[in-house]
Amino acid sequence: MAKQSPRKTAGKAAAKPRTAADIVRGTPRKLTRAQLIDELNNDLAKEFQALVQYVQHAAAMSGPQYDAIKAELVVHSNEEHAHAISLADQIDFLGGVPGVDVAEARISPDSKVMLEQDLDGELDAIARYRERIAQAEMLQEYGLRRALEDILIVEEEHARDLQDALDR
Numbered sequence: 001m002a003k004q005s006p007r008k009t010a011g012k013a014a015a016k017p018r019t020a021a022d023i024v025r026g027t028p029r030k031l032t033r034a035q036l037i038d039e040l041n042n043d044l045a046k047e048f049q050a051l052v053q054y055v056q057h058a059a060a061m062s063g064p065q066y067d068a069i070k071a072e073l074v075v076h077s078n079e080e081h082a083h084a085i086s087l088a089d090q091i092d093f094l095g096g097v098p099g100v101d102v103a104e105a106r107i108s109p110d111s112k113v114m115l116e117q118d119l120d121g122e123l124d125a126i127a128r129y130r131e132r133i134a135q136a137e138m139l140q141e142y143g144l145r146r147a148l149e150d151i152l153i154v155e156e157e158h159a160r161d162l163q164d165a166l167d168r
Helices: 033-060 064-093 111-138 142-165
Strands: none
Touching: 033 064, 033 111, 064 111, 064 142, 111 142
16 A cells, blocks of 8 residues: 655755765675575565556546656556566566565655656666665676666656655
């Protein structure tokens, strides 16, 4: 079940990055192949969540100033669906079983907060996929790395679209 998220208070310590450029690459955690499959299934759950959240936000967002971004959110939802398919294929190829879990979607009655929630999700995805790409490289899973790079490019585009809509 989705829950409404309260607005974040200003001056909060250790705030999340607000732009893709703010995401710092650290040293990726070394994983076994089985651990990588588990992480990819977590990523898959978040892709399902993003798809659901985008559909809900596009439908529930109101105000003429949001017409263009509402249409873009529908495009984003379709791209998140494609990411889920790609991840499921990669998990299967690695010998895992693609999961069916869906991470918890975030909703709000406020259209601007919806966009902020979507941006937070995209920035999280960017950070996760950057790490996952490095982990795939460490395990010499070059096809997986390439599939994740393709997903990352689209996630970065989503973040730019949302930043533009939020005038950031």
